[in-house]
Amino acid sequence: MNVSVIGLGLIGGSYALSLKKRYEDLTIYGWDENLQNLEKAQELGLVDETCNSSADAISKSTWILLAIPVNAIEDHLPELLSTLSEGQILVDFGSTKKSICEAVADHPKRAQFIAAHPISGTEYSGPEAAFDSLFEDKVMIVCEEERSDRSFIDRFRKQCKTLGMSTTYLTADEHDIHLAYVSHLSHVISFGLSRTVLEKEEDENKILDLAGSGFASTVRLAKSSPEMWTPIFLKNRTAVLESLDSYLSKISEFRSLLNDEDKEGITNYLRESRAIRKILD
Amino acid sequence: MNVSVIGLGLIGGSYALSLKKRYEDLTIYGWDENLQNLEKAQELGLVDETCNSSADAISKSTWILLAIPVNAIEDHLPELLSTLSEGQILVDFGSTKKSICEAVADHPKRAQFIAAHPISGTEYSGPEAAFDSLFEDKVMIVCEEERSDRSFIDRFRKQCKTLGMSTTYLTADEHDIHLAYVSHLSHVISFGLSRTVLEKEEDENKILDLAGSGFASTVRLAKSSPEMWTPIFLKNRTAVLESLDSYLSKISEFRSLLNDEDKEGITNYLRESRAIRKILD
Numbered sequence: 001m002n003v004s005v006i007g008l009g010l011i012g013g014s015y016a017l018s019l020k021k022r023y024e025d026l027t028i029y030g031w032d033e034n035l036q037n038l039e040k041a042q043e044l045g046l047v048d049e050t051c052n053s054s055a056d057a058i059s060k061s062t063w064i065l066l067a068i069p070v071n072a073i074e075d076h077l078p079e080l081l082s083t084l085s086e087g088q089i090l091v092d093f094g095s096t097k098k099s100i101c102e103a104v105a106d107h108p109k110r111a112q113f114i115a116a117h118p119i120s121g122t123e124y125s126g127p128e129a130a131f132d133s134l135f136e137d138k139v140m141i142v143c144e145e146e147r148s149d150r151s152f153i154d155r156f157r158k159q160c161k162t163l164g165m166s167t168t169y170l171t172a173d174e175h176d177i178h179l180a181y182v183s184h185l186s187h188v189i190s191f192g193l194s195r196t197v198l199e200k201e202e203d204e205n206k207i208l209d210l211a212g213s214g215f216a217s218t219v220r221l222a223k224s225s226p227e228m229w230t231p232i233f234l235k236n237r238t239a240v241l242e243s244l245d246s247y248l249s250k251i252s253e254f255r256s257l258l259n260d261e262d263k264e265g266i267t268n269y270l271r272e273s274r275a276i277r278k279i280l281d
Numbered sequence: 282m283n284v285s286v287i288g289l290g291l292i293g294g295s296y297a298l299s300l301k302k303r304y305e306d307l308t309i310y311g312w313d314e315n316l317q318n319l320e321k322a323q324e325l326g327l328v329d330e331t332c333n334s335s336a337d338a339i340s341k342s343t344w345i346l347l348a349i350p351v352n353a354i355e356d357h358l359p360e361l362l363s364t365l366s367e368g369q370i371l372v373d374f375g376s377t378k379k380s381i382c383e384a385v386a387d388h389p390k391r392a393q394f395i396a397a398h399p400i401s402g403t404e405y406s407g408p409e410a411a412f413d414s415l416f417e418d419k420v421m422i423v424c425e426e427e428r429s430d431r432s433f434i435d436r437f438r439k440q441c442k443t444l445g446m447s448t449t450y451l452t453a454d455e456h457d458i459h460l461a462y463v464s465h466l467s468h469v470i471s472f473g474l475s476r477t478v479l480e481k482e483e484d485e486n487k488i489l490d491l492a493g494s495g496f497a498s499t500v501r502l503a504k505s506s507p508e509m510w511t512p513i514f515l516k517n518r519t520a521v522l523e524s525l526d527s528y529l530s531k532i533s534e535f536r537s538l539l540n541d542e543d544k545e546g547i548t549n550y551l552r553e554s555r556a557i558r559k560i561l562d
Contacts, residue, residue: 004404057371090496099337117495139491168490181481182492186499196524198556199531200462207562209449210420211463212400216561218467223558226551233539233547242486243477244536248529250480251473255525258514266514269506275471275479279489280497 002061006054009228010031010122011206013130016046018163021132031057032127041127056078063089070094071231074103081109081168089152091116095228096235097143097172111117112148114156117175118165119129119183125225127280130206143172180239185247187221187229188240194222240276282307283342284513287335289313290509292374294411297327299444302413312338313408322408335361344370352512355384360541362390372397372432376460376509377516378424378453384548392430398422398456399446400464406506417445423426424453461520462513466528468502468510469521475503 001021005012006029016028030047031054032038042050052056058064058080059280066073066080081090081104091114094100101115120138122129140160145153158166170178197219201207233240257265282302285524289311297309300421312335322328332338337347339361347354347361353377362371363384372395375381382396403410403421413468426434438448450460452489478500482488514521538546 004513037469042436085317092325108503121493121495138493141491172434174485178485178488178491181478181488181498185477186474186496188532188535189474189499191551192528193467193470194464194554194557195550196528196529197462198554200524204459206454206536207459207462210400210459211561212419214402214404214502215463215467217501218470219557220498222494222554222560224551224555225548226548226555228343229551230544230548234544237542238540241536241539242359243481244532244539246481247477248475248536250476251525251529251532254469254473255522257527258518258522261518263511263515267507267511269476270472270510271507273475273479273503274505274507276500278346278474280492280500280504 001063002029003063003065004029004031004051004057004061005047005067006031006057007066007068007072008037008046008127008130008131009035009067009225010125010134011118012065013041013044013046013127014120014132014134015065015067015093017130017132018135019251020065022162029060031059037127044127045129045132050239054245055083058083058088058090064091064095066090066092069228069231070096070100070235074100074235077104077113078107081107081113083105084112086087086111088112089149089155091156093118095183095232097141099170099235101144101198102246110147112152112195114142114145114148117143119246123156123220123223125228138165140165140167141175142167142169143253145169176236177242178241178245180236184236184240185243186222186233188233188244189247190221190224191217191229275276282308282344284308285310285332285338285342286328287312287319287338287345287347287407288349289318289327289411290348290506291335291410292399292407293346294322294325294327294408295401295413295415296324296348296374298411298413299416303443307484310335310338310341314528318408325408325411327408327411330523332528336364339364339369339371343368345372347371347373347375350509350512351377351381351516355516357380358385358394359388362388362394365390370395370436374399376464376513378422379517382425382428382453382481390525391428393433395426395429395433396424396453397437398424404501404504406509414445416441419446421446421448423448423450423458424456425451444455457517458520458523461517461524465513465517465521466524468505469514469525470528471500471502471505472510474500529538 028047031051073092118140160167208211309328310330312332353375399421441448
């Protein structure tokens with residue numbers, strides 16, 4: 001089997017490595033418009049062969065993954081889809097789904113496209129960050145699966161299973177609002193915390209020498225790629241703003257309780273928040 | 282050597298285990314006014330002998346650790362300190378230091394007290410959460426060390442070294458403002474994020490099934506003990522409010538950029554925040 005991966009960062013590179021680990025007789029073709037990433041991906045063995053364009057990558061394989069920033073997916077997906085021959089399947093792993101699905105809603109080859117999103121990632125990016133177990137025990141979300149060819153969806157689900165993933169189905173709207181709350185908002189929060197502490201450190205030197213594992217955990221996502229996250233926030237702007245406004249009202253509620261020295265109110269607030277323990281390990 | 286630990290939760294229990302791991306001929310006496318914790322601590326081998334009061338615990342050892350919530354430290358420290366005989370040393374590990382130091386500022390036995398704070402912890406609490414490597418490679422902050430007996434400070438620094446810790450010295454004011462930014466604020470943020478997502482889940486069932494490792498990392502501290510954290514926030518109210526207001530202004534700045542669809546502004550914001558990478562591993 002030949003598989004082409006367009007976009008050889010953390011996600012595309014890890015997908016390539018994960019397939020190579022689990023399938024025999026597989027050739028991975030890769031393309032990345034960042035030529036340093038392309039070279040690095042070959043050097044690291046993420047791909048077997050490099051291509052010289054998206055079109056070249058598409059021409060090589062039946063199975064094609066698009067793992068580029070969400071704005072680039074939306075911009076290029078319609079034209080790329082147009083070039084597919086019968087039997088070829090194009091999958092995207094973008095972190096927002098609504099605008100991407102809308103961009104190809106009336107496309108004559110819509111059935112050859114699968115709108116997917118693996119709930120997996122790290123704060124690192126680029127081909128060096130890729131590893132072959134990124135997707136293990138994770139969830140793959142598929143949106144508008146009824147718009148994709150049934151047999152392609154079946155093959156994709158099987159592939160996900162081989163990669164150790166479970167599959168779940170959502171509308172693109174549901175996907176984007178859910179992800180705003182359980183992923184995108186966490187990133188906004190981390191970036192904001194980082195900015196707050198970095199500014200304070202300018203006044204009070206070495207404040208970060210005192211940071212423990214709690215701060216490290218809460219601020220971790222602030223290491224994420226601005227080039228990947230700017231388009232995610234913009235493409236999911238309405239849902240992110242909704243989640244952010246809800247969050248700001250919760251934080252303001254805490255601020256009032258603390259300002260008023262309302263001991264009982266603070267304890268109740270913390271107790272209710274702590275219920276997350278029952279849900280997360 | 283005899284050591285008494287008053288408060289047998291995560292911190293007191295881990296201190297007991299850490300000493301037992303590294304010192305021979307050591308007897309650990311323990312007391313916790315929560316009798317279930319006291320029993321559990323003995324069952325788990327955190328302590329060799331249980332006591333029947335703080336006074337009993339103090340009577341048993343030269344070296345006494347106070348590892349109870351910060352409001353309880355402030356309330357009980359003056360009277361406990363009064364009961365010390367010559368040569369006995371009382372150390373506290375509370376997460377705020379200013380109000381604790383103030384409570385004994387003019388105490389005739391101030392020199393027998395060491396105001397310390399190990400930068401270590403987890404989101405778990407109680408004796409079951411204790412483990413013997415909690416303090417390894419961590420920082421111990423000592424405040425107002427000039428108010429403590431020089432020989433006691435020397436012995437404490439040596440003990441910290443044996444536990445694998447480095448020691449740093451701050452004023453109580455510096456401690457509280459720094460910790461507000463690099464610890465207490467992270468907890469406020471996590472509790473608020475948890476509350477936001479739990480409320481949303483009431484409307485949209487199973488939203489948390491889609492939570493990945495990023496959310497888990499950012500929300501982790503929301504599992505922390507309300508009984509421990511309510512007093513920390515209240516005792517460090519001014520500094521926590523300062524850090525929270527700074528954070529709210531940073532988050533509001535992001536909100537405006539996103540609302541205005543200011544792509545360049547968002548990217549710059551994320552890039553500047555990402556500078557935390559250079560400081561944290």
